[in-house]
Every structure is written in C-alpha cells, then in structure tokens.
Amino acid sequence: MTNTQYIPIDYYIWLAAILFTIGILGVLYRRNAIVIFMCIELMLNAVNILMVAFSSYRQDAAGQVFVFFIMAVAAAEVAVGLAILVMMYRNTQSTDINILNRIKW
Amino acid sequence: MVSIDLLVSLVPLFPLLGFVYVAFNVKRLNHVVTSVVACGSILFSFLTSIYIFAFLLQLPAENRTITIELFDWIKTGNFSATLSFLIDPLSSVFLLIITGVGFFIHVYSTGYMHDDEGYNRFFSYLNLFVFFMLLLVMGANYLVMFIGWEGVGLCSYLLIGFWFKNQDYNKAANKAFIMNRIGDLGMLIGMILIFVHAGSIQYLEVFSKATSIDTGTLTLITILLFVGAMGKSAQIPLYTWLPDAMAGPTPVSALIHAATMVTAGVYMIARNNLLYALSPASLELVMIVGLATALFAATIAIAQNDIKKVLAYSTVSQLGLMFLALGLGSFTSGVFHVATHAFFKALLFLGAGSVIHALSGEQDIRKMGGLKKYLPVTYLTFVAGVLAISGIPPFAGFFSKDEILAKAFEHNAIVWFLAVIASLMTSFYMFRLFFLTFHGKTRASDHAMQHIHESPRSITVPLMVLAVLSVIGGFMGIPEVLGGSHALNNFLSPVFAASQLHVEAHHLSHTTEYILMGGVVAFTLVMIGLAYSRYVSQGHVPAAEGETLTSAHRLVYNKYYVDELYQAIIVNPLYKISSALDAVIEKLGIDKLVNGVGEIVVFVSREARLLQQGSIGYYIFVMVFGVIALLVLNFIK
C-alpha cells in the first residue's frame, strides 16, 4: 500500500513538547537521584523525536545523524553519572539529593 | 650680529634657566656657585635689555615696535593664543628697571642672606620671580601677561613665607596670595570680556578695535582690569597684604614689594592706555582710588614704629600717587614715577635691611638711634633716598612727583591740594624715620651695640649704585619749564599717542608752574624742619609698647582697624560657611555616598551568598526558572 498518509508536523512538535515538559516535571518532582536521571533521559528523547521528525520533513539526513550523536552523548553521560551516584551512595548511604548539599556556603 | 628676535627671547630665558638649575640642585650647590649663576643670569638679561634699548633707539620714532611670535599655543574654535612678545618703548623701560634693579638686589642678597640655610632656595625663587615679571611686561597679549601676573603672585607667596617655620609669616603669605587672587578674578573677567567684544587677545588687534566697542562695555572692562591692579598694586581696598608682606626677607621687600611686582598694575593700565582713555569714568575712578590710597596710607605711616612697615605704607602711598597720575590721563608721569620710585624705594629698603643686619635683627625704630657714626655708608645712601622721596630738587623724586602735581593742578585744584598734603606727609614721616634711626641718642640694646658693624661690600655697593641713580635718575624727565627736553616723554609718547587724542590736555603757563614748584618745595623744607625739631632737637621718642595713646593716635597706629574689619566681615563668615559646608555636605553627603557604595557591595554580596544552598533540587529549580525567564524575555522582544 502506498504510504501516502501524511501527518502534520505540528503533531510531532506537540509530542516533543509534552514529553519534554513531563521530563522537567519529573526532575523537579522527585527526590531520588536515579529517577531524576531517568527523567533527564526522557528529555533527551523528546529532543530526539523532534529531530527525526524534522529530518523527515526536510528530507535532510543531518537530523538523523545528529540523533546518533545525541544518543552517544547520552550513553556516556549515563555511564559517568551513575558512577558518580554510586560513589556518593558509598559515602552517604542514600540517593536522596537533599542530602548532597556539601557545597553549601 | 645675533638677530633681535633671539635676543628678545633670551631676556626671560636667562632667569628661567637660572631658576631651573638652582632649583634642581638645591641641596647640593655651593653658595658661591648659586650666587654666580643667579646673579649672572640677571646680569645677562640686563645687558641684553640694554642692547634692545639701544636697538630701539636707532629705529625711527614711530616704528619702535618689535613683535616676536614664539609659537601657537592654543587654537580652539575662534580663540587662538600665541606665546608672543612685544617690545616697544614702554616694555623696554620696564625691562631695564626690572633687570637693572633686580641685578643689584641679587648682589645685595648674596650678602644679606649669607648665613641663611635656605640660601639656594631663595635665589631660585628670586630668579623665578624675575622670569615671571619679564613675561608680564614683555607679553604681546593678555594671556602671556596673565601668566606673568599669576606667576609673580606665586613667587611673592613663596618669598613672603620664605621662613616657613614661623606660622605668622605663613599667614602673611596666604593673605598676600588670596588678596591677589581676588583682584585676579576681576582681571580675568575683564580679559574674557575683551575677547568677547574684540575677538582677539593680542594687544595690537584689541587696540585697533577699541574705538568700535561701546563706552559702557569699555568702562566695565577697564574697571574690572583695575580691580586686578587694585589687588596687585595694593590700592584701597586690597592693600592690607602689603604691610604684612614685610614678613619676608628685606631683599624680597625691596624687589617685589617696592620696585617691581607692585608696579605691575601701573604697567597694565599704561599698556591699556587707549582703553582707559576711551572710558573717562574709569579714569576718574582710578584717580580717586589712587588719591585716597595716597592720603590714607600716608596717615598710617606717620604712626608706625617698625622700620619696614613705615616703608611699606610709604610704598602704598607712592603707588597711589602713580595711579593718580594714570587717572589724570598722564601715563608718562605714572611710568616716570615708577622708575624713580624703583630707585629710591629699593634703596630705602636695602638701607633698612643694612641697618637691621647691623643691629642683629632689630626692626623697631624706638630701639635705634645715633647709628650715623657706626654705619657711614648706609647713612649717606639713606640720606639720598630720603631726599629723593621727599621731592627735593635735584633728586629723582622731585621731577616725577612735580610732574604729577602739575598735571593734578591742571585737572582740578582740590586734587592738587590733597596730593600736596600727601607729599608733605610723606616727607614728614620719612624724615621722622631717618632722624629716629640715625640721629640722636643711641637707644639700641647693648647686645646689638656690641655686634654693630658696617655691612660688607656686597651690601654697600648696591646701596651706592642705587643712591647714584636716585640722584641722577630724574634727569631723564626734566620738563621744558626747567629747560630740559623730557627725554622720557619723547621716548614713550608713541605708545601713548592714541590715547592722548581722547584726553583733555591743558597747559599751564610757566609762571604758574614755577610758583607751584617753589611752593611745594618750600613747604617740604618746612616739614623737614618740623621733623628735625621734634625728633632731634627735642629728642622725642615715640611711645613704647603699652603706653596709652590719644585716641586719634591709637586709631592711626592700629591702621584704622581695617584688618580687624576685614577679619570680621569677610574672613570669619567665610570660615563659618566653610565649616558648615564641611559638616553638612562633606560628612553627611559625600562621605556617606562613597562609603555607601562600599556598603552596598557588602550588602549585595551578603544576600547573594544565600543563593548557594548546596542542595541540588534547589539548583534545578533555579535552572528551570532561568530557562523560563530567558524564553519569556525572548518573546517579549
């Protein structure tokens, strides 16, 4: 069958916006550091979907290539971030971000 | 031969170089080297001035003007000023006086200041003073004159307060400088008005446009310029600094406060003769102020007991006579009296210095007396000076003073009468001073009498030279009535030619002149005889400190309480205002403002510090808010 069904670009913009907002909500809402991390991943994914949508809209492959890079960066970031988290857990026995306030004045 | 331009520029350059050299080596120089450098520079200037004078003489009479432009100094908009010199008969006469008398006073100072530890500093200031004075008289525009004007005021301050460890001397120096500045304000406004109305500040350009300025403005300008002269030349009401200026060393009093600086006002009016001639009202003012000052100061001088104060008030009085001459439109007489006054007043001051030096610092004439046999050279030269100032022929003062009196009589008999009164008082108090110092019984303390000695040659030679000048100096201006050709008048007439058109000229018959001359001289001799009988024959000595005086005597002795009046009306209110301003604006306003800036910084940083909570959740919140704010701002644009 012919894929001649078209989806307006605004729908993808809305989707990305909503996912991003939910990510922000999660970052502000939760106290567990791991859940906050996951919400950050959510935000990155929202951006990814937007990129791919526009890449398809513009018929430009650069969008998808950029998504690759974002994924690579996200992977690296998660690795390092979780390593830091583990280290903090070893020191403070908790992943509550309110306890991690040693840089207070 | 060397070009005349270079020579003219050298005249002020020598003293300037002398000043720079001595000033930069003040601590190091040997006294002998300093004396040679300082006196030598003035000597070179003097020789150059003689050469310039001779050069002028060989030019045709109408053409005796040399203008030299050194460089363009200011060029903004439509105001341009160059550093340029103008040499004409008027400035040439003043050059000779300044460098000639200045040279002899320098030589005198090598003897007088011999033991002073500030010897080098003294000579550097003296050279600087001569430099500025030369600028004043050589300037070709008002700006250069003003530089010299201010500069001599500065040097006067430095030299009056030379012995700065004494606080009273410092106050006297302050007083001189501040009063000068008050006058300078008027002069500056006058100069600005000249620029506004004539479009230029070069003398020759202003004078060519003078007739096109309306009389009211000219009167205002000339009165403002005269305010400057009042300050610099110690006329009423800005004269009280001159007697206090006697706190400086005697050579300073001789050079600055007798022969040169105080005559700057006379020079200024003589230079601007055209402007003054075109505004008769200001000429009247000049005449009245001069006459009033002459009388006023003479009355004070009669009762003073400090040898230098008598001479100071005498200077004020003689300056009044000079301004009287200028106010009568007879500018030559004013300049003539400047020249002769320079000779005999410098002589009198230097002689007084010799007496003070001989008596180890005594200045009160009640403690002098009978010095005739101990100080023969000083005595003889002092005689010449006193005779000159009293106007006894054929000494110098006779010719210049008589010319002024004749012109006064032409104008108004009352003016003449008052001027004669002033002259008679002059001869009386001068001879009082003379008799009390040199004749009669010796009243000096034993300590002084033990050390008394005639002054060294460096002091007596200048005295002798000035005495000779006081005798023959008048011969440059012998009037026709006595058979002379008044060389000075002829020499100076091109400078004053333009103004003479506007001034009424009278002529007295020769008989009238002989009667006037003879009468004045006769009365002068009477006054001398009175002084002799009172102070020598009767041996009267002025009352000592603390004795009661008659009220009139006390009034005059205390200088009519003018100083106290100024203190009460002007000085004290000013102090009160300034301390009020200090308490209010300075402490509450400006200090608070400056400190407040510092306090604001501390406050902001203290509050901003609270942002650093350290909790990550808080930071994330702030980040999100920041992003929201940025995006909102983006939309508002």
Place this chain on the structure above:
Amino acid sequence: MTLYIFYFLSFLAVLSALMVVFSKSPVHSVLYLVITLFSLAGHYVILNAQFLAVVHVIVYAGAIMVLFLYVIMLLNLNQENEQHKTNLLKFAAVISAGLFMILLIGTFKGTEVFANVVGGQSEIGMVKNLGLVMFRDFLLPFEITSLLLLAAMVGAVILGKIDKPKKA
C-alpha cells in the same frame, strides 16, 4: 491509518512518561521508561528512520536502561522508602512544569504555518544513505565521539573504584 498508529503510539508514550514520574518504585519507573522508549522507536519507524529505530532500541533500551537496572539492584534501591518532597515543593514543581508547557503553547500558537506534513516514502532513512552522509559530512564529529566515549569509559572506571585504605 498511519494517523491512528501515531495517535496510539503517542498516547502510549505520554502515559508511560507520566508513570515514570509518578510511580513509587524506581524499578517500576525504569520499566515504564522502557515502554516509552519502545513507543518512540515505533515513531521512528513511522518517520522512515528504520535504522535509527533499531539503534535506538539497542542502545537505549538495551544498554542504558540495563545499566540503570544494574545500579538499582546493586544499591538495593528497590524499596519505596524514599522521602518525598514537601507538598509545597511538589506543588511548585507542577506549577513550573505547567508554566513551561504554557510557554511552549505560546510558542506554537503563533506558528500556524506548519501545515506541511511528514511521512511518505523516502530514502533517507536507509542505512546506505545515512552512512554516506555520516562518513562524508560528519566524519570529524564521528571520530570525536569515539574519543568522548573513551573518556566516559575511563571516567566511569576510575570513579567507580573503591579506594583501598592505604597501609601506613
């Protein structure tokens, strides 16, 4: 037809995203996130980015989420003993997110020109085309990304080491 698939996938994505935020147990949050990622991969397929969809599943769902699960299991964070933020802060969080939402709505409101559409047959999602673009135009960033991954690896290893107490 595609539109219906789009609606379904979107709905699934948003719902599981909300559950990520609001679920009590961290493990549940992870699982919900995995569902979100899969639905997004479905979106990629609709947009003709097939290669990217596969990579997305492998990298994200297969690696990153597994890493999360490892850490949660390692630190034994399965319990739901997490302290909650004060009600005030939760309220503030919702408000902030809502503000952000409104901001984005405001952005989109003025941009109604996006009538054009996506989808349809296109070749750019094919591996070959993608590879050509990547290795021609974006070669340098590609190589640098490898450096980045190396740095991250080194960092993670060092950070994760246990400091042995030094024997005096």
